[in-house]
Amino acid sequence: MNRTNTIIGASFLALVVLFAFQIKWMMDSRNLIEEQFNQKVNMAMCYAVEILSSEEGIASCNAPAIPGNTNCSPIQEIENGFQFETKKQVAVATVEKALGIALNFYNIKMNYEVDVKSDYEFAIGSVRPKYSCTLNPLQKSNSNRMIVSFPGKEEYIFGKMKFMFFSSIIILTFLTIVFLLASYTMLRQRRMQRMNKDFFNNMAHEFRTPLANISLAGSLLSKKLNDPKELKYLEVLRGESKKLAKQVDSILQLSKMENGEYKLRREQLCLKTLIQNVIDSMDLQIKEKKALINFEIEKGPIGLIGDKFHLGNAFRNLLENALKYSQDEPIIQIRLKKDSKGILIHFQDNGIGIAKKDQKDIFEKYYRVNQGNVHNEKGFGLGLAYVKMIIERHKGMINIFSDLNKGTRFDLFLPAN
Numbered sequence: 434m435n436r437t438n439t440i441i442g443a444s445f446l447a448l449v450v451l452f453a454f455q456i457k458w459m460m461d462s463r464n465l466i467e468e469q470f471n472q473k474v475n476m477a478m479c480y481a482v483e484i485l486s487s488e489e490g491i492a493s494c495n496a497p498a499i500p501g502n503t504n505c506s507p508i509q510e511i512e513n514g515f516q517f518e519t520k521k522q523v524a525v526a527t528v529e530k531a532l533g534i535a536l537n538f539y540n541i542k543m544n545y546e547v548d549v550k551s552d553y554e555f556a557i558g559s560v561r562p563k564y565s566c567t568l569n570p571l572q573k574s575n576s577n578r579m580i581v582s583f584p585g586k587e588e589y590i591f592g593k594m595k596f597m598f599f600s601s602i603i604i605l606t607f608l609t610i611v612f613l614l615a616s617y618t619m620l621r622q623r624r625m626q627r628m629n630k631d632f633f634n635n636m637a638h639e640f641r642t643p644l645a646n647i648s649l650a651g652s653l654l655s656k657k658l659n660d661p662k663e664l665k666y667l668e669v670l671r672g673e674s675k676k677l678a679k680q681v682d683s684i685l686q687l688s689k690m691e692n693g694e695y696k697l698r699r700e701q702l703c704l705k706t707l708i709q710n711v712i713d714s715m716d717l718q719i720k721e722k723k724a725l726i727n728f729e730i731e732k733g734p735i736g737l738i739g740d741k742f743h744l745g746n747a748f749r750n751l752l753e754n755a756l757k758y759s760q761d762e763p764i765i766q767i768r769l770k771k772d773s774k775g776i777l778i779h780f781q782d783n784g785i786g787i788a789k790k791d792q793k794d795i796f797e798k799y800y801r802v803n804q805g806n807v808h809n810e811k812g813f814g815l816g817l818a819y820v821k822m823i824i825e826r827h828k829g830m831i832n833i834f835s836d837l838n839k840g841t842r843f844d845l846f847l848p849a850n
Contacts, residue, residue, distance in 0.1 A: 437623045441616050455601050466593050473539045478566045480535035543589050548580045644678045697740040704735050711748045722756050724763035731770045739827050747823040750816040755782035775849045781842040787835040796821040
């Protein structure tokens, strides 16, 4: 549950950061396009003044600023023309023409408005327009300025960014939809998982009571029966009920560990004694399989602070798997040694082995290898998941090394206390 919330939260945070970066990237791109536009306009204005400053570029009164108006009066009298200190008159239309040539040269093809104003027309303390420049060398001083404005500049910038803008919208919308669908699916799966877990727990509890009653009734009945045939059937009944009870207990123990309902009962342990006790408790199974157990241990005590019950069950599960998945007479090597970092325990058998493709999932709950004799063995696929959980609760780790028909080795590491 916590893992699902963490994944959804991290994904949402990543999506928010992606949105922020995308917006920042769009703003930076817009500023860059505007800066490039401003540079082109400034260069075009300088080029226009250069055109006007040439002998061919200075217009005479033969080119009126307004149709029907042939008067090129000084700037003080009309707005359509102005007179510089050079005593040469230039019409605003001429300035527009020169600017048009310059803007076209710099590939700025958009509507614009041009005007010429003297410095005294600007209010004291006011900011001059963005696109303005002096008319040197047409005049002896900088008293007059050419002012240009672009009413459609925002549309021009958006046109440059159109592909970038819409592609970003499509990508972000797609990612948002994927995030919402993935989050919904994960939450739905978590709900189904919780329902399945509750079902298995309830089922296990419901099975536990009748199994206990069957075992008790079998024990009482065995005391009254004398016929060997009847006792044989009774032993089968008792044996199968014990197997089923063991599977039920495995489900309940694993569920309690996952839900945090069970806390490890730590105590000082002698691992040599603990493993030997597990081997002794399985003496009947070992003899039935005609197995050979080699238990090697370094000299000196190897102690650990841990949960005796659960560590013993973990070792028993590994030993049972070694006996269960052997084609011939099992030969099982158990090595126990200690180094500067912790305790190493090796369980190695000569069984049928596990394929490489299955090894990554072998510690998952309910996972069973669907191949040959492995599938024929009964169980819920909880044993190795339980072993891994117990070892990790002791802050250790477990690894598997196996090849088909060459046996399997489990390496357990438990940190020194």
